[in-house]
Amino acid sequence: MNILIIDDDQSLRYMLREICKYAGWDSVVAENGVEGLDKFREIKPDLALVDYHMPEMDGLKTVKKLREEDIHTPIIVLTVDERQEIADQFLQAGASDFALKPVKAPDIIARIQLHIRLANIQEFQNNEVDVYTTKGISKQTMNHISEYLQQQQDAIPVDQISKRVGLAYPTVYRYLMHLLEIGKVKQTVSHQKIGRPKKLYQWFTK
Template identity: 70%
Template sequence: MLTVDERQEIADQLLEEGATDFALKPVKAPDMISRIQLHVQLANMRQHQEQEEDVFSSKGISRHTLQHISNYLKKQKEPISVDELSKNIDLAYPTVYRYLMHLLDEGKVNQVLSHQKIGRPKKLYQWYA
C-alpha cells in the first residue's frame, strides 16, 4: 500500500484491512524493489508450508511419529519387518505400515525382500543411506 498519510491510525487501519506492508510516498525504486522481493519470498515460504501441511493432514501423518519411526530406522544396521518395528517402538502395526509406505514414497526407505525357506518372501525395510 502506498500512501502520503503519515498518521499512525491510518497505518493501523491499513494493517487491519489486510495490507502486509505500506510505504510513504515518494518511494524510491530500490526500496520498492526490495519490498516486492521480500513479499515474494514470504509468499513462497507460506505456500511451501501450506503444501507440506496438506501432505501431512491428507495422509494422516504426524511429524512427531514420523520422526520417531525415522530415528529408529536410522539406528538399525539390518532391514526390519513391520511387525518387529511395531513391537520395538510400541506402535500399532497399521500405523507403522502407513508411515513406512509414506517413507517409501518419499524415497527415504528401501524395501528388501527376504526369501524364507518356506512360504512367501518377507518384506523388510531399511533407512536409505
Template identity: 65%
Template sequence: MNILIIDDDQSLRFMLEEICKHAKWDSQAAVNGKQGVELFHKHQFDLILVDYHMPEMDGMQTVREIRKHNHNVPILVLTVDERQEVADRMLEEGANDFALKPVKAPDIISRIQLHVQLANMREMHDRGEEVFTAKGISKRTLDHVAHHLKTHKDPSSVDEISKDIGLAYPTVYRYLMHLLDEGKVKQVVSHQRIGRPKKLYQWYTH
C-alpha cells in the same frame, strides 16, 4: 493426566477406567461419539481412547470431528476390525494409533504413555525447545533407526529393526513413533494369513 474414553460398551468403559486408576490417571467416559465430542469441548484431555463401532457417531466420524478443532491431542482407536483398509482410514482421518480388542492393560498403558510423550515433544518443538535432550531422544540412536529404514526398500517390523541395530524393542518403537510423528516414516499394515495384522514401518520418500 486426563484421559477421555469414548465407547458404547459399558464393561469396556469400566475396564478402561480401572486401567486409568491403576496408572494413577484421571478419566472421563462417554457412551457414544456425540457425547464424547461434547465432553472434549468442555474439558482438557491429554489423550482420547475411542471405539470404532458405535451407534449415532462411529469412531471414524468422532476422530474427524475432533480433528476439526484440535490437531494435537493424541487419539487411539480401539477396534475388533482387522481389515487393512479400516486401519488406513483411521490414520488418514487423524488417529495416531489403533489397538485391537481385547484390550490388554500393559499394551494400552504403554501406548498412552508413548503418545502423550510424543504430543509433549511436539509442543516443545513448536515452541522451539530442544526435544532430544528434554525427552531422552538421542540423535545418534535416531540416526541408527533412520539409517536402517533408508537402506531397506521394503517396510520393516519393529522386531526386524531391533535385531538389525541391536536395540531393545521398546526403544526402537519409541524412536519409530517419533519419526512417524515428524512425518519422516510411514506406517504400513500387513495382513498375515494367520494372526493379527502386523504394523511395518518405511522411510517416507516425498
C-alpha cells in the same frame, strides 16, 4: 493427566477407567461419539480413546470431528478390525494409533505413555504445527519411526519395527509406505525357506 474414553461398551469403559486409575490418570467416559465430542470440548483431555463401532456416530466420524476441534491431542482407536484399508481411513482422518481388542493393560498403558510423550515433544517445539496432512501423517510419529530405523544396521520387517517403536502394525505400515514414497526408506524382499517372501525395510543411506 486426563484421558477421555469414548466407547458404547459399559464393561470396556469400566475396565479402561480401572486401567487409567491404576496408571495414576484421571478419566472421563462417553457412551458414543456425540457425547464424546461434547466431553472433548468440555474437558480438553490429554488423550482420547475412541471405539470404532458405536451408535449415534461411529469411530471414524468421531475421529474426524475431534480432529476438527484440535490437531494436537493424541487419539487412539480401539478396534478388532486389523485391515490396513480401515487403518488408513482412520489415520487419514487424524487418528494417532490403534489398540486392538481385547485390550491388554500393559499394551494400552505403554501406548498412551508413548503418545503423550510424542505430544509433549510437539508442545516443547511449539513453533512448528504438527498438522495431520491429507496422507494422515504426523511429523512427530514419523520422526519417532525414522529415528529407530536410522539406528538399525539391517533391514527389518514391519512387525519387528511395530514392537520396537510401540506403535500398532497398521500405523507403522502406513508411515513406512510414506517414507518409501519420499525416498527415505528402501524395501527389500527376504525369501524364506518356508512361507511367503517377507518384505523388509531399511533407512536409505546414500
